Amino acid sequence: MEKPTQKQGQQDKAGTGIVVPQRRMFLRYAGATALATTLLLTTSCDDDDDETMPTDPETVDLGSGDTGILNYAYALEQLEAAFYAExxxxxxxxFSQTEQQIMQDLKGHEGIHRDFLKAALGNAAIPDLEVDFSTINFNDKNNILATARTFEDLGVAAYNGAGQYLENAGFLTLAGKIVSVEARHAAVIRDLISNGTFSDTADNMGLDPAMMPADVLQAAAPFIKNKISANNLPK
Known part of the structure; x- marks a missing residue:
């Protein structure tokens, strides 16, 4: 991969070597996602033969098998895409000019993730979710960045936790590509909050945390008006 030069990015003042990428350079980080879009849209979700547990008709049921996992990812991408759009x-x-470019890039990336998951799921996709951002102060930069950090960290942990349940190897590969982009998002947001903290979520093995769907959905629940059931996801 071509290394960013000082003409392509802005060197941080702390001299850590972390470069804040400009818009065009930052979009390259999502190159794997662009490829994933093409691959994913050529692979249809298999029908699941697993028995499902009945749910309240007003509850959004993610489904079972690989379809359920993809719907789980789709729900989170809806949340993130809606947030950055706001x-x-x-x-x-x-935000500064460089930060504005980053926010616009994040909006674009999450919109791509949301849209191709929806297209791949087809008729099996859950409906559009209704978000609730009433607790977020969009007039407070610090609150916006803190919320972005929460969403990005949650997204990375969600993919890390659910990937093990995917049976289709192609879906697993694509999920890995998406989470690599999400991890870049998390790193950029953390560095905007405090320079040099981009890897603070990693453990002593250099790995990001993983969370199970029930825990992720509980953390996301305050921002989603719909009740979501993950009862039929693989365990």
Missing amino acids: VVAKSLGM
């Missing part, structure tokens, strides 16, 4: 629409002016 940031770009309401709060862009409080």
Whole structure:
């Protein structure tokens, strides 16, 4: 991969070697996702033969098998895409020019993730979720960045935890590509909050944490008005 030069990015003042990428350079980070889009859309979700547990008709049931896992990812991507759309629409002016470019890139990436998961799921996709951002102060830059950190860290942990349940090797590969982009998002947001903290989530083995679907959905619940059931996901 081509290394960013000082013309392509802005060197941080702390001299750590961390480069804040400009818009075009940052979009290269999502190259794997662009490839994943093509591959994923050529592979249809298999029908699941597993028996499912009945749910309340007002509850959004993610489903079972690989379809359930992809719907789980789709639900989280809906949340992230909606959040960054709000940031770009309401709060862009409080960020520097470089930060504005990053926020616009994040909005674009999450929208791509959301849209191709929906297309891949086809008729098996859960409906559009109704988000609740009433606790987020979009007039407070620090609150926006803190929320972005929460969503990005949650997304990475969700993919890390659910990937083991995917049976289709192609889906597992694609999930790995998406989570690599999400991890870059998390790193950039952390560095915007405090320079040099981009890897603070890693453990002593250099690995990001993993969370199970029930825990992830509980953490995301305050931001989603719909009740979501993961009862039929693989365990």
